[in-house]
Amino acid sequence: MLVGLMLLFTAIVLLNQWSQKESMSSSVPMTPPAAKQGMLDWSNLYTDQEESIPLDGEWEFYWRQLLEPTDFQAAHTPVSNLVELPAPWTNYSDNSGGFLSSEGYATYRLRILLPQELSEGAHPLALYPKSIASAYRIWINGHLVGGNGIVGTNRISETPKSYPEVVYFQPRTDWNEIIIQVSNFSQRNAGIWQHIELGSADSISWTRILHVSAQSGIVGIFGVMALYYAFVFWNRKKETSALLYSLLCMAVGVRTVVLGESTALYLLPRLPWEWAVKAEYISVAMTALLLILFINREYPAEAVRQVSVVSGVILPGCILLFLMTPAHVYTYLLTPFTWGVLFPALLYTLYIYLRSATKRRKGAVSSMIGFLFFMAFALNDMLFYTVHLPTEDMLSIGLLVFLLTQAYNLSSRFSRALHESEQLSLQLQETNQHLEQIIEERTRSLRRTNAELQEANQKMSDAELFRTRLLSNISHELSTPITSIKGFAKALRDGIITADAPKYVNRIYTRSVMLERMIHDLIDLTKLETHQVQFRMQNVYVIPFMQELFLKYETDVQANGIQYIMDLPAGSDLLTTGSEDWLVQLDPIRMEQVLSNLISNALRFTSPAGIIHVNLRLTEAPETEKGWMACICVKDTGVGILPEWQERIFERFEQASPPSVQDEHKGSGLGLAICKEIMHYHHGDIGVSSKPGSGSEFCFRLPAWKGRLSPHDKP
Template identity: 85%
Template sequence: MLISLFMLLFAAIVLFHKWGNNDAISTTINTAPPIAKQGTLDGSGLITSQAESIALDGEWEFYWRQLLEPIHFQSAYPPVSELVQLPAPWTTYSDSHGSFLPSEGYATYRLRVLLPKDVSEAARTLALYPKSIASAYRIWINGQLVGGNGSVGSDRISETPKSYPEIVYFQPRTGWNEIIIQVSNFSQRNAGIWQRMELGTADTISWERILHVSAQSGIVGIFGVMSLYYAFVFWNRKQETSALLYSLLCMSVGVRTVVLGESTALYLLPGLPWEWAVKAEYISVAMTALLLILFINREYPAEAVRHSSVLAGIILPGCMSLFLFTPAHVYTYMLTPFTWGVLFPSLLYTLYIYLRSAINRSKGALTSMIGFLFFMAFALNDMLFYTVHLPTEDMLSIGLLVFLLTQAYNLSSRFSRALYESEQLSLQLKESNQRLEQIVEERTRSLRKTNEELQEANKKMSDSELFRTRLLSNISHELSTPITSIKGFAKALRDGIITTDAPKYVNRIYTRSLMLERMIHDLIDLTKLETHQVQFKMQDVYVIPFMLELFLKYETDVHAQGIQYVIDMPEKSGLLEPKDEDWIVQLDPIRLEQVVSNLISNALRFTSPAGIIHVQLRLAETPDTEQGWLAYICVKDTGVGIPPKWQERIFDRFEQARPPSVQDEHKGSGLGLSICKEIMHYHHGDIGVTSEPGLGSEFCFRLPAWKGRVSPNDKP
C-alpha cells in the first residue's frame, strides 16, 4: 500500500509539472509553440516577462560533409542547403540517391531565429541548452563562437569526442539571430543533433540546468547511500549475500545514472575521457542486468530457473568484456542486438520470477513485483529512446529508484525482524551482565590509573638508569688513560726518580688534570644529549647578527695567537641586497654557540701562527626543505688538515686525527665533534668536514632558513 501511494504521488508530480509547463507556454503565446520552418523560427511572439523556454524543433538547414562558419554565409554565393527535421540523428536522413546517411561523418546545421525588440532590451542575455550532440560540436551565434564540446574534425584522427549538456550564453539582437552548429561524429552509433535544444533567458535555462543536475545528483546520492548501507550489512554479516548483491546493484545503477542524462560525471569532471564515460554507461547496464538476475535468484530460489545464473554469468560478462576492450565506434553499434537480445530477455525473466513468487505468496513478492513493473515500463521507454524509436528522454533512473526502494523495503523488513529477535535475546543477557560491567569498569578505571602512574615512574627510572649506566661506562672506560698518566708522573716525583725537570712534569700533571676535568664535563654533556635529558630552548633568530656577535666573541683569542681571523657574510658576497638581515633560523643560541666555539677551538689548536681562520655564512635556495632555504655556517682554517681515512670517523666519540706535530698539552678530549653532531641532530641539521692534509680543513653545518620577521619575545 505504501509503495502504491508513493507511485501515485510521483505520477501526480510528473503530471502537474507537465501541465504547468504547457500552461506556461499557452499563457505566454496563446498558441502552439513556434516550430522552425525552412530554416527559420519566428519567436517574435515571445513575452520575456514569462520564465519559459522554447524548443528549437523543426526544419533546420543542413550541409552534409561541410564544416561551415558564419563567414561562408556572408558571401555573394552562399552554400546550398538541405532541410532536415530536428531533433533526429542524421542517420535518419537520406541523400540524393535515397540512401540513409552513414553515422560517421560531419555536417553543419543552421537556423535563423526572429526575436522581438523587447527581448534584446529586457532580457540582456539569452541561453541555448543543447542536451546531447554526437560526438563533437562548435556553436556560433550571431557570428561569434560561443561554445562547444570536444574537437570537431573531418576524420577519426582529427576529432576529439566529448558530448554532455552545456549551456551556451549569448547577447541577442533585435530581429534575426543566426545559430550555426558544426558537428562531427566518428566515435559512436548516434550522430548529429538527436536530442532537443532549448532557447530561453539565461535565468530560465540556468535554473532548468540546476534542477536537472540537482535531481540527478539526488538520485545518485540515494543510490550511493543505499549501496554503502547494504555493503556494511554484508560486512557485518557475511551470510547475507543478498545484501552484497543489492549493494553492487545500487552502485551499478548509480554509475549509469551519473554518466547519462545530464552527464553529471562529465560536468563535474571535465577531464574524464569521453570514451571511458561511454564504457561506464554500457558496462553498468550489463552489470545491472547480471546483478538483477543473481539477486532475484538468491531471493526466490524455489522459483528460479535452473542454470539461469550460470547462463547470465557467461553472456553478460562477455558483453562487458566487449565494451571494455573495444572502442566506442565498435561496440555502440551493438546497442540494438544487446538491448533486445540480452537486456529485454533479462527483464522478462525477472518479471516471470516475480509473477511466480507472487502466485506462491512468497513474503514481499507482491511489493517487489509492483516496483519491478514500474521499473520495466521506464526500461522499455529507455530502450526505445536510445534506439531512436521514441522521442522522450532517459528516465530509467526513476524506475530503478522506485524498484530499488521496494527491494530495500523488503530487505529492511527482513533485517528488522531478525534484529528484533536478536534484541529480545540480548536484552536478558544485557540485564544480567549490567552489574558485572559496572564492577569491571570501576576496577578497570582504578587499574588504568595505577598503570599510568607506574609507567611514568618506570620511565623516569629507566631514563635515570640509562644515564647512570652510560656515564659510569664512559668514565670507567675512557678516564683510565689520563688517570694512569697522572699517577705515574706523581709517583715518579714522590719517589725522587724525577729531580731535574720537576717543573716540567708538574706542568704535565696539571695539563692532564685539566684534560681529565674537561673530559668528565664533555662525557656528562654527551651522555645527556644521547639520553635526551637536555631541554633545548629553540628560538627564531636573525642569523646574520647572531653570527657577527659570535665572531666578535673569539676575535681577541684568535689574534692573540698571531692568526688572521676573517668573516664572510652574505651581503658582502652579493647573494643578498645590502642591509638585508631578515634571514631567520630556528636554534638554541647557547647550544649553537657551543658548536661554533668547538669548531673555532679546533681550528686554533691545529693552525700555526700566521695562518688564517675563516668564518663564513652563506644562504642557498633548496627544494629539500619546507622553508626553501638553507643557512650554511663554515669554519675554515689553514692548519695541518685531516687524512681522508679519518674524515668520517672524527665525529665518533674519542676519535681524533691528531698529527705527531701537535703537542700533548693541546690534545682535546675527543668528544667535542660528537657533541656538535648531537646538537645538530636536535636542530634538524647536519655537520660535515672537507679537508686536505697540509692545506687545512673546513667544517660546515647547515640549518633550515627563511626570510621574515622575528617576534620581540623570540630575540635571544
C-alpha cells in the same frame, strides 16, 4: 500481468508528453510556431523571460560541409536541405533515396526573429543543447560561443566530447543567426538528436544547475544505499543478497552520473569521453547481471539454473567487449544488446517474481510491484536511447521505487524476526518464572553471605597484616634494647658490677622506657601503614590553629633554657589584602602529633642558650589543585644532620644522632616515619634542610586556599 505492465508504461509515456506540453504552454501563453525553411519568426509572440523555448522544426542542413558565418555572407551561398529537429541525421535521406551514414560531418543553420522583450533586453540569452553527437561548434551572430570536443572530417581529426552545455550570446533586434558544425565518427547516434532550448541566461543557467543538482542528489541516494547494504554484508557475511544489492545500486549510480546531464563530465571536465561511454555501457550490463544474481539469491526455489549459466557467460562477455573495443564499434550493437540481452533479463526477473508471488513467498508481492515500476522505466530508457520514444532518461526513478520496496521487505523481515523473538521470550519467561523466583531468592541469600564473608575476610586480612608487620617489627627492632637490659641485669645479679650499680640500674630503666616508647610507636606506625587509623578531617583556619599549637610548647621549650620564636604571617599583605581567610583540611590531633614530634626532636638536639624558630608561611603552588601551600617549619641551632642521612631519617629506625648524645635523649627512630605517613594522608609532604654544626630545619606542607568556613564546618 504483462497487460498491466504495458498499461503502466503507456501511462508513463502519456504523462511525460503531457508534462512537456504543459511546460511549453506555461512558458508560452500562445503555442510557439515551429521553424519553417530554416527561419523562426517569433516577433509577434509574447514570452516570459523566465521560461525557455525549444528550437524545434526545419533547420538548414549542409551534409559533409563545415561552414562558418563568412560562408553565408558570400555572393554565392551554399545550397541546403531542410531537416526536422530534433532527430539524428541517420533519419535523413540522401540523394539516392537511402539514409545518411552515422559517420560524417555537417552544418546546421537557423535564423530567429525574437520577440521584442527578448531582443531588446539588457540581459544576454542562452542556448541549452542537451546532446549533440559527437563534437560540435556553435556560432551565434557571427561569434563562436561554444562547443564540445574538436570537430573533424575524419576519425583521426575528430576529438569526441558530448554533454549538455550552456552557451551565452547577446541578441540582436533583427534576425539572429545560429550555425552549428557537427561531426561524428565515434558512436551510433549522430547530429542534434535532442531538444535545444532558448531562454534568458539566468533561467537557462538555473535550469542546468537544478538538473545537475537533482542528478547528483539521486546519485547520492544510490551511493548511500550501496554503502548501507555493503555494511550489512560486512557485518553479516551470510547476507550475500545485501552485497549484490549494494553492487546493483552502485552500477545504476555510475550509469546515472554519466548519462542525462552527464554530471561526471560536468564535474570532471578532464574525464575522457570514451571512458564515460564505456562506463555507461558497462554499468548497464553489470546492472542486468547483478539483477539476475540478486533475484536468484532471493528466490532460489524459483530460479532457473540454465538462465544463470547463460547470463553468467553472455553479460561478462558483453562487458569485456565494451572494455576492449572503441565506442565506434560497440555503440552500433546497442539495439541487439538492448533487445537481445537486457530485455530477456528483465523478462526473466519478472518471471521469478511472478512465480514467487504465486507461491506466496514473503515480500514477493511488494518486490514485484517495485520491479514493475523499474521495468517500465527501463523500457522507457531502451526506447529513448534507440530513438523510438521522445521522452527522457528515467531509469533512476524506477530503481528508486524498487529500492523502496526492498527497504520495506527488509524492515518487514526484521519486524517479523523481532515479533517471533518476543513471542519466544514471553513463552520462555512464563515457563521459567517459578525457577527465576527461586534463583533470585538464592542469589540474594548468596549475595548477603558473600558480602558478610568479604567483610569478615577483609577484617581478618587487615588484622593478619597488622599482626604480621607488628611481630616482624618487634622481633627485628626490639632485640637490641632487650639484649642490653639482660646484659646489665645479669651483671648486677652475678656481682660483676658493684661500685657503679646505681648507674647501671638507671641505664636499665632508661632502656625500658625507650622500649616502651618504641612499642607504642611501632603499633602506631603499623596502624598507619595498614590503613587502620581513622582520620577526622575538617576545614580549619590555618593561622589561628597553628598559633594555638605553637603556644602549647612555649613553656616546655623555655624551661630547657632555649629561646622560642614564633613567626606567623598575621600582619602580612598576603593575608590582609583579601576579605577571605586561609583554610586547610586536616585532622587536628594528628597534625599536633607531627608538630610535637618536630619540636621534641629540636629540644633533644639543641643545647641550652640555643634557639628554636617556628615559622608559618603561605606560598603559591600552581602545580597543585588548590594553587597554594601552607608551609610550617621548625628550625633549631642544634648539631645538624649529615647530607647522607637527610633522606634516610624519615625511614623507620633511622637516626642521625651524634655520639655525644646520651642514651636518655635518643628516640625510637620512628617519629619522623610516623610524621611522613600522617602527611601522606593529608596530601602533603615533609622534608629537612640541614648543615652539620649549623642546626636543622624541618618543614611540612599542606594544601591551602582562601575561603570562609560554612556553618557545618565550624567546631
